[in-house]
Amino acid sequence: xxxxxxxxxxxxxxxxxxxxxxxxxxxxxxxxxxxxxxxxxxxxxxxxxxxxxxxxxxxxxxxxxxxxxxxxxxxxxxxxxxxxxxxxxxxxxxxxxxxxxxxxxxxxxxxxxxxxxxxxxxxxxxxxxxxxxxxxxxxxxxxxxxxxxxxxxxxxxxxxxxxxxxxxxxxxxxxxxxxxxxxxxxxxxxxxxxxxxxxxxxxxxxxxxxxxxxxxxxxxxxxxxxxxxxxxxxxxxxxxxxxxxxxxxxxxxxxxxxxxxxxxxxxxxxxxxxxxxxxxxxxxxxxxxxxxxxxxxxxxxxxxxxxxxxxxxxxxxxxxxxxxxxxxxxxxxxxxxxxxxxxxxxxxxxxxxxxxxxxxxxxxxxxxxxxxxxxxxxxxxxxxxxxxxxxxxxxxxxxxxxxxxxxxxxxxxxxxxxxxxxxxxxxxxxxxxxxxxxxxxxxxxxxxxxxxxxxxxxxxxxxxxxxxxxxxxxxxxxxxxxxxxxxxxxxxxxxxxxxxxxxxxxxxxxxxxxxxxxxxxxxxxxxxxxxxxxxxxxxxxxxxxxxxxxxxxxxxxxxxxxxxxxxxxxxxxxxxxxxxxxxxxxxxxxxxxxxxxxxxxxxxxxxxxxxxxxxxxxxxxxxxxxxxxxxxxxxxxxxxxxxxxxxxxxxxxxxxxxxxxxxxxxxxxxxxxxxxxxxxxxxxxxxxxxxxxxxxxxxxxxxxxxxxxxxxxxxxxxxxxxxxxxxxxxxxxxxxxxxxxxxxxxxxxxxxxxxxxxxxxxxxxxxxxxxxxxxxxxxxxxxxx
Amino acid sequence: xxxxxxxxxxxxxxxxxxxxxxxxxxxxxxxxxxxxxxxxxxxxxxxxxxxxxxxxxxxxxxxxxxxxxxxxxxxxxxxxxxxxxxxxxxxxxxxxxxxxxxxxxxxxxxxxxxxxxxxxxxxxxxxxxxxxxxxxxxxxxxxxxxxxxxxxxxxxxxx
Numbered sequence: 001x002x003x004x005x006x007x008x009x010x011x012x013x014x015x016x017x018x019x020x021x022x023x024x025x026x027x028x029x030x031x032x033x034x035x036x037x038x039x040x041x042x043x044x045x046x047x048x049x050x051x052x053x054x055x056x057x058x059x060x061x062x063x064x065x066x067x068x069x070x071x072x073x074x075x076x077x078x079x080x081x082x083x084x085x086x087x088x089x090x091x092x093x094x095x096x097x098x099x100x101x102x103x104x105x106x107x108x109x110x111x112x113x114x115x116x117x118x119x120x121x122x123x124x125x126x127x128x129x130x131x132x133x134x135x136x137x138x139x140x141x142x143x144x145x146x147x148x149x150x151x152x153x154x155x156x157x158x159x160x161x162x163x164x165x166x167x168x169x170x171x172x173x174x175x176x177x178x179x180x181x182x183x184x185x186x187x188x189x190x191x192x193x194x195x196x197x198x199x200x201x202x203x204x205x206x207x208x209x210x211x212x213x214x215x216x217x218x219x220x221x222x223x224x225x226x227x228x229x230x231x232x233x234x235x236x237x238x239x240x241x242x243x244x245x246x247x248x249x250x251x252x253x254x255x256x257x258x259x260x261x262x263x264x265x266x267x268x269x270x271x272x273x274x275x276x277x278x279x280x281x282x283x284x285x286x287x288x289x290x291x292x293x294x295x296x297x298x299x300x301x302x303x304x305x306x307x308x309x310x311x312x313x314x315x316x317x318x319x320x321x322x323x324x325x326x327x328x329x330x331x332x333x334x335x336x337x338x339x340x341x342x343x344x345x346x347x348x349x350x351x352x353x354x355x356x357x358x359x360x361x362x363x364x365x366x367x368x369x370x371x372x373x374x375x376x377x378x379x380x381x382x383x384x385x386x387x388x389x390x391x392x393x394x395x396x397x398x399x400x401x402x403x404x405x406x407x408x409x410x411x412x413x414x415x416x417x418x419x420x421x422x423x424x425x426x427x428x429x430x431x432x433x434x435x436x437x438x439x440x441x442x443x444x445x446x447x448x449x450x451x452x453x454x455x456x457x458x459x460x461x462x463x464x465x466x467x468x469x470x471x472x473x474x475x476x477x478x479x480x481x482x483x484x485x486x487x488x489x490x491x492x493x494x495x496x497x498x499x500x501x502x503x504x505x506x507x508x509x510x511x512x513x514x515x516x517x518x519x520x521x522x523x524x525x526x527x528x529x530x531x532x533x534x535x536x537x538x539x540x541x542x543x544x545x546x547x548x549x550x551x552x553x554x555x556x557x558x559x560x561x562x563x564x565x566x567x568x569x570x571x572x573x574x575x576x577x578x579x580x581x582x583x584x585x586x587x588x589x590x591x592x593x594x595x596x597x598x599x600x601x602x603x604x605x606x607x608x609x610x611x612x613x614x615x616x617x618x619x620x621x622x623x624x625x626x627x628x629x630x631x632x633x634x635x636x637x638x639x640x641x642x643x644x645x646x647x648x649x650x651x652x653x654x655x656x657x658x659x660x661x662x663x664x665x666x667x668x669x670x671x672x673x674x675x676x677x678x679x680x681x682x683x684x685x686x687x688x689x690x691x692x693x694x695x696x697x698x699x700x701x702x703x704x705x706x707x708x709x710x711x712x713x714x715x716x717x718x719x720x721x722x723x724x725x726x727x728x729x730x731x732x733x734x735x736x737x738x739x740x741x742x743x744x745x746x747x748x749x750x751x752x753x754x755x756x757x758x759x760x761x762x763x764x765x766x767x768x769x770x771x772x773x774x775x776x777x778x779x780x781x782x783x784x785x
Numbered sequence: 786x787x788x789x790x791x792x793x794x795x796x797x798x799x800x801x802x803x804x805x806x807x808x809x810x811x812x813x814x815x816x817x818x819x820x821x822x823x824x825x826x827x828x829x830x831x832x833x834x835x836x837x838x839x840x841x842x843x844x845x846x847x848x849x850x851x852x853x854x855x856x857x858x859x860x861x862x863x864x865x866x867x868x869x870x871x872x873x874x875x876x877x878x879x880x881x882x883x884x885x886x887x888x889x890x891x892x893x894x895x896x897x898x899x900x901x902x903x904x905x906x907x908x909x910x911x912x913x914x915x916x917x918x919x920x921x922x923x924x925x926x927x928x929x930x931x932x933x934x935x936x937x938x939x940x941x942x943x944x
Contacts, residue, residue: 012879019887020875022822022862026888029821183922185826185834186888235824235888236922269827478886478923650882654924658885661925684831684920692913692926 005558006491007712010650013483014502015233015476027189027205027232032262035191036065036105038255039112039265041119042274043094043101046130046344046677047141048123050090053101057118063111066258067119068103073254075221079246081211083311085144086243086347088219088250093126095143096309096344097678098275100247105255105263128344130677132306133283135341143309143342150307151315151340153322154606155394163298163333167289171369175286175362176743179306179672180279180665182351183689186235187272188244192252193262199226200253205234207241207477208515212249213507219250220257227253228508237477238662239350239517243312244276270682277312278672279351280305280340282321282358286366294374294381296331299394303359307340308347314340316451317348320355323610326394327363328405328443329385334394336606344677350517352659356444356723357666361744364440364727368734377422378439378731379413387443396607402705404642405616409441411701412618412640421622425735434625435635436736440727441618444720445611446709447520450601454520455594456513458528460489460536462588466560466575468495470532471503473513474525479718480651481521485529487647488711492533493540494557495574511593519716522647524594526711531592539588543581547572597709613709615716617641619660619724621696623732630752632668632733634696637725642703644715649702652717656700659721665690667726668745791855795820796864804851811835811846813854814861822862822891826920833919836892837861843899845918862891865898873936874898881932885923893919897933906938 018024055067070077070089077091078084090099102119106112127141134140135148142148164170190204199222206212209229217227229249234241248265255263267275282303289298303321307314322338371381387393389403413419421437428434448454458472470489476482482502490497503509513525537557544555544562548571556563561570562577572580581588601608622636639656646652669688673680681687706713730741733751741750749757788803795818804813811828814820814837826834828847835846838860865872874897877883884890893916900907900915907915912933913926921929 010882013882013884015887016879016884019884019890020862020871020878020894021866022820022891024887025821026824028825029815183920184886184888185832185920185922186824186886187826234886236886238922269829269832478888480885648882650928654882654885654928657925657927658923659925662922683829684827685829689920689922690925691917691920692930693917695926698925698927 004491004712006487006497007647008645008649011483011487011497011648013480014486014497014500015482018233024233026186026235027191027203028266030191030203030232031264032191032193035262035264036107036255036259037109037112038103038105038252038263039116040100040251041102041116043090043097043099045094045123045125046097047095047126047128049093049126050101050121051124052122054120055102058104058115061111061115061118063107064104064115065107065261066105066255067115068254068258069101073219076218079215079218079250080311081313082315083150086310088247096346098346100251103251103255105259128677130343130345130674132304132341132343135343136304143344148342149339150311150342151318153319153338155322155325155334155336156606157394157396158333160298160300160333160335164289166297168292169373170287170289171366171373172287173366173369174742175284175365177282177358177361178744179281179346180351180670181273181672181687182238182240182276183687184236184238184240187267187269188241188248189266190248190252191262191264192249192256194256194260195226195228197226199228200256201228202249202253203230203232204245204249205232205241206245206249207234207237207475208517209475209505209507210473210512211242211515212246215246216249216253220253225508228506231475231505233504234475234477238352239354240276242350242515269684273682273687274679277308277347277349280307280314280317280348280358284358284362286362288366288370290370292374294370294376294384296329296385298333299326299331301325301336303338305338305340306343306345306348308343308345310347312347312349314348317350317355319451320445321359323395323445324356325359328387328441328616330387330391331394336394345674346679352662353719353723354518356442356719357726360440360442360723361727361730365730365740368731377419379409379418382409382439382441395610397609399614401613401707403616404703404705405441405443408616408618408640408642408703411703412439412620412638415638415699415701416620416622416636418620422735430627432626432628434627434736435622436625436732436734437620437622438728438731438735439618439620440724440731442724443614443616444723446613446615446716447523447596447611448518449611450599450608454514454524454596456524456528457511457591457593458485458525458532459510460529460532460590462536462578464579464582466499466578468493468500469503470500470529471505471510472525472529473505473510474521475505475516477516479521479655480648481516481525483651484522484647485525488526488529489533492530492537495560519718519720521718522714523710523716524596526647526714527594528592530711531594532590535590535592536588539581539586540577543584543586544577547580613707613715615642615720617720617724619728621725621728621732623729623736625733625736625751627737630748632729632746632751634664634729636697636699637728638699638701639721640701640703641717641720642705643717644707644710645704645713646702647712647714652702653700655717655721657698660698660725661690661695662722663725664694664729666744667729671745789852791852793854794858796860806850806852808851809847810849810851810854813851814846820861820863824888824891826888833892833896834889836895836919838895838899841899841902843896862894865894874933877932877935881928881935883924883929883932889919889921893921893929901936909934
């Protein structure tokens with residue numbers, strides 16, 4: 001391709017204009033004439049049998065147009081991507097506080113909320129299990145079926161006994177991570193309307209439109225082509241608008257077809273936090289054997305993930321954990337087991353990082369412990385054990401690409417004089433405020449890997465005036481996928497970005513491209529965009545040859561012109577060339593389909609070529625700890641990632657910054673806490689995410705080792721950027737205080753006392769079950785008629 | 786509940802309306818007037834997505850009752866563009882990639898507008914403080930601060 005014109009430039013985002021002017025339409029901004037308001041009656045118990053649901057009084061309320069319970073669902077009543085066990089409306093029992101029991105469609109929100117209060121539910125409360133390790137015990141209450149353990153992934157390499165026998169010493173630690181709320185600022189919303197064809201049309205804040213569509217079609221007994229889901233501009237997702245949106249789409253669609261009217265559903269923040277899934281909390285038992293020289297002889301890791309009430313993505317999330325549980329370090333003998341178990345907590349699923357932030361915390365803490373034990377510095381120990389090209393991973397995969405782990409580590413360390421500071425800070429005498437510095441690094445499999453079929457489609461359609469429409473099955477939720485794909489199409493077609501209009505994803509107008517997860521937007525959607533644009537370019541150049549009577553090698557499309565490569569002479573404008581193509585009846589339309597390269601997995605043996613390529617990253621955090629209060633201030637973070645190729649520099653930097661901020665929240669601030677399966681916080685007054693005052697000075701370093709697998713060499717950055725800040729901060733705290741944090745987040749009490757303090761009963765958003773959450777959170781107001 | 790009459794000016798246009806006294810300004814804007822640029826994120830004044838200017842000062846529209854705007858002037862994100870021309874802040878947000886998912890953007894712009902009105906030469910700390918009530922989960926705030934900074938001091942484009 002030669003030198004790129006558009007790729008690598010900090011182009012403005014294609015969707016920015018709408019977003020700065022208030023014209024962008026998010027799901028809650030859509031309205032339809034005569035729309036009804038849909039509301040959900042949620043459970044009052046985290047675990048209970050449902051004896052009776054009486055909706056008669058609500059049905060008779062003036063202004064209520066429909067009340068639905070599970071038996072009113074014509075088709076499949078449960079959904080789930082791996083295991084179908086999540087009910088659209090509870091069937092026989094409720095398994096967590098977010099479960100829905102009944103739906104109401106009413107003329108106003110106030111009537112709908114009043115209607116909810118008129119529904120009578122009789123429960124038989126069941127024993128609750130809220131701790132994943134307790135849930136594994138045989139005597140524990142069962143959430144589904146006979147066994148709460150529903151996933152067990154393993155990785156086996158070498159001989160673990162021999163590995164420990166060869167070791168000079170063994171380090172054994174237990175780590176714990178917490179529930180995290182995605183905290184997209186836009187709460188969930190949909191508008192469902194009956195369609196002319198007897199089906200339904202839904203506009204919503206949906207991340208994975210195709211899987212949501214499958215469940216809506218199954219619930220309503222409709223063919224997929226009669227369920228149209230259109231993505232509204234998405235106000236953040238981070239993996240979070242998947243199943244919770246599937247259930248909302250199903251519910252709104254049911255109400256809409258029942259009433260024959262448009263039905264709008266919008267969650268309040270309290271409803272959103274109460275119902276939506278979270279990041280999995282893990283309990284991690286890590287036992288490593290090593291030699292006095294710092295080489296690792298054995299790694300035995302056992303992780304238990306709290307899957308909460310439903311299967312959701314647990315199976316996939318924990319699979320990534322099992323593959324990456326030993327980090328980017330060489331070791332001959334590995335035994336890793338990762339389990340997921342049901343509890344009565346909120347179910348847990350996809351969240352940016354997807355099973356890596358948890359294990360990275362354990363791995364990177366262990367590496368520092370190892371360094372301490374053999375008197376090396378944390379950088380040294382990582383360079384000693386870290387992967388290079390040709391290394392064999394724990395799953396037996398040979399890394400046959402540019403393994404840039406050591407490059408990113410060196411660049412990060414050099415940017416902040418890591419070793420000098422690390423030595424200085426650890427030998428500083430005790431003081432009220434102490435500095436510390438810590439490093440963390442990782443390797444991360446790109447895209448879905450052997451988790452599932454991995455393919456995506458993008459359409460490039462040139463209009464008669466030379467403007468271009470691009471659309472894809474890959475969704476943009478704020479990460480910039482639309483802009484990356486547009487830049488790739490513009491580069492291939494030799495046109496400027498202002499010619500491109502990107503359409504939000506519509507399930508009826510583009511091929512099912514799977515979910516937009518696993519940092520696969522650029523590598524999958526972008527590769528498909530490149531193919532689509534290349535199809536169109538081939539036609540353009542064919543016509544150009546006929547038009548100019550030059551051979552194809554002497555022609556190039558650049559800067560909106562057809563140019564003679566030798567003379568630089570502009571032969572025709574892009575629009576003129578396009579016009580000629582239309583006159584000759586040539587198709588100015590390309591559909592690109594990209595299927596990922598080969599991956600494999602043997603679940604029984606716990607081995608395989610898990611991902612077709614990997615990315616490498618390192619973070620270094622410099623903190624100041626108040627040794628009298630335990631408060632940690634993060635001063636500086638260096639973030640280095642090999643992204644393959646930065647398609648859009650400023651968007652890549654945006655991912656670096658946002659990833660570090662979210663990682664900081666994970667490490668220091670955020671914890672979605674439960675008391676016996678009752679959430680203790682339901683809004684941003686008590687669930688704290690980083691503000692502009694919390695985010696440190698961030699030094700971003702983009703490393704570009706182009707990868708053959710990606711478009712123009714690009715790989716991914718969305719998740720890698722988010723998985724290293726927390727462990728780097730934890731290691732920095734150790735450097736400052738000499739005390740290791742084994743449970744996140746590193747709150748004041750954990751830093752100061754080494755344990756958490758429980759707050760008194762009377763505080764908090766959720767005081768007791770009887771004061772209904774629905775009533776308390778959804779401000780009931782007098783009816784306005 | 787009886788409605789009451791108010792007179793107000795929103796984005797330069799005068800309104801006389803009859804409203805319920807328990808309505809919030811946020812509801813009034815989004816539901817009565819169709820000004821959906823102002824977003825609803827938490828309804829308790831924590832996220833800042835509904836930030837608008839009330840007589841030039843940044844407020845959370847979810848915490849203002851509609852009758853409180855009687856005789857006062859409101860500016861929302863829809864009012865930033867003048868005569869088909871974008872406000873320099875809007876241009877700067879686009880140039881600095883300060884807009885990711887865009888849900889916090891309208892509120893962020895209004896907080897930025899307010900600080901630049903009172904502190905034309907706002908420094909980094911003043912800018913960060915001014916937007917500390919506006920939560921953003923995507924950007925880590927860095928590019929937002931850069932975008933606002935671009936409009937301050939000598940770079941500033943005066944109104």
